[in-house]
Amino acid sequence: MTTSCTDTDHPYYEELLKFDGESHAFFLDKPSKFKFVSLGEALDFASFGGMNYVAYRMNTKKLTHFIRNWMKSQRPKIDYERIPDSKIEGVYTIKEKKKTYNYRWNNFEKDGDVELPRTKYNVCPRNEEHKKLVRDLGGRIRCAHQTKKEIKPSFTDDYLDIDSFSGLIKKDYIEMPPEEPGGYIDDDKDNLGSSEEWEEYYAEKEKFDAEKAEEVSDICYAIIEEPKNMHLPLEIILDRLNCYSHIDMSVHPFSGFTLANYVKAWHNQNGKKKVWKHKGETNSYKEFSYFQPISSED
Numbered sequence: 001m002t003t004s005c006t007d008t009d010h011p012y013y014e015e016l017l018k019f020d021g022e023s024h025a026f027f028l029d030k031p032s033k034f035k036f037v038s039l040g041e042a043l044d045f046a047s048f049g050g051m052n053y054v055a056y057r058m059n060t061k062k063l064t065h066f067i068r069n070w071m072k073s074q075r076p077k078i079d080y081e082r083i084p085d086s087k088i089e090g091v092y093t094i095k096e097k098k099k100t101y102n103y104r105w106n107n108f109e110k111d112g113d114v115e116l117p118r119t120k121y122n123v124c125p126r127n128e129e130h131k132k133l134v135r136d137l138g139g140r141i142r143c144a145h146q147t148k149k150e151i152k153p154s155f156t157d158d159y160l161d162i163d164s165f166s167g168l169i170k171k172d173y174i175e176m177p178p179e180e181p182g183g184y185i186d187d188d189k190d191n192l193g194s195s196e197e198w199e200e201y202y203a204e205k206e207k208f209d210a211e212k213a214e215e216v217s218d219i220c221y222a223i224i225e226e227p228k229n230m231h232l233p234l235e236i237i238l239d240r241l242n243c244y245s246h247i248d249m250s251v252h253p254f255s256g257f258t259l260a261n262y263v264k265a266w267h268n269q270n271g272k273k274k275v276w277k278h279k280g281e282t283n284s285y286k287e288f289s290y291f292q293p294i295s296s297e298d
Helices: 009-018 031-036 038-047 060-073 195-210 234-241 256-267
Strands: 053-057 077-084 092-098 132-134 141-145 148-150 155-164 171-174 215-221 223-225 250-253
Touching: 009 038, 031 060, 038 060, 038 256, 060 234, 148 171, 171 215, 234 256
Parallel strands: none
Antiparallel strands: 053 250, 077 092, 132 141, 141 223, 148 215, 155 171
C-alpha cells in the first residue's frame, strides 16, 4: 500500500510492484532484506488497505513473527574485550563482551510517541450494573461484584475455564437434574422410554428433590483498568490494536509507521521484553472496538 510516507524511490518499491506473491512474503522469502529498511518501512511495504485502514495478510501471531524477524535481522553493535593469555605474554583472546541493538524503528517520526493499549473501561465489561471495585496485587482495578447461586452437589459438574474478561482460570458449575426418558413426548409410544427407564428416572428425581442445595459464589473479577507500569507482551499489544477478527488478517486505523511506534513503545518498557503471551492467555480488550473499516470501493 502507498501511504503519504512511502518511499517510492526505494529500490524495494519497484521490486514489490513486480513481486509475484503476498507483499509480506517479499521479506520473509529472504530475511536479509530487512537490514536495509526501518521497521516502519517494512510494515508499510508489507501492507494494503482502504479508505480509513491499513491491513496485513497476517494474523496477530504471524505479524508478531514478521516483526521479530525484522529485529533479528538488524546489525548489533558488539563490544569486545581482550583477555590476556596466562602462559604467553602479549597474546590475547578476543571475547564478546556486550551486544547492543539500536533499532531503527522509524525513518518518519512525525507520528510521535504513542501510548500502549492498556485495558481501560468506564464500567465492568461483563455487566455495567456491577459497581464494586477492588485493586489486585498487580495494581489492576477489577470488578468485585459477587454472584451467588444454589446447586445440588450430587447433580452438578464443575469445570475450570480461562475467563476472557479476568484472564483467570475460574471454576464454573453446571447443574444437571434428572431428565425424563425418551427425550420428548408425542403420540409415538416408542419414544416414551421403557418402564425400567421411568423407574430409574423417578428414583433419581426423588433423590434430586430431597437433596439440600448448597450456595456457591463467584466474583466477577473482570479487569477494569491496568496500571501504566504494567508490562505488555508484543503479541497482546498487536491483538488489542487489531480491528478485524479474521484468521489470516490484521487491520489497523493507522499506517505501518505508526505501528512501528507502538513496537518501539513496547520495546521501551522496563524489564524483560516479553514477545509472546502466556499459553492459554486470552484477551478481550480492543483499543479500537468501534472502528469500522471502509473499503476503497465503497
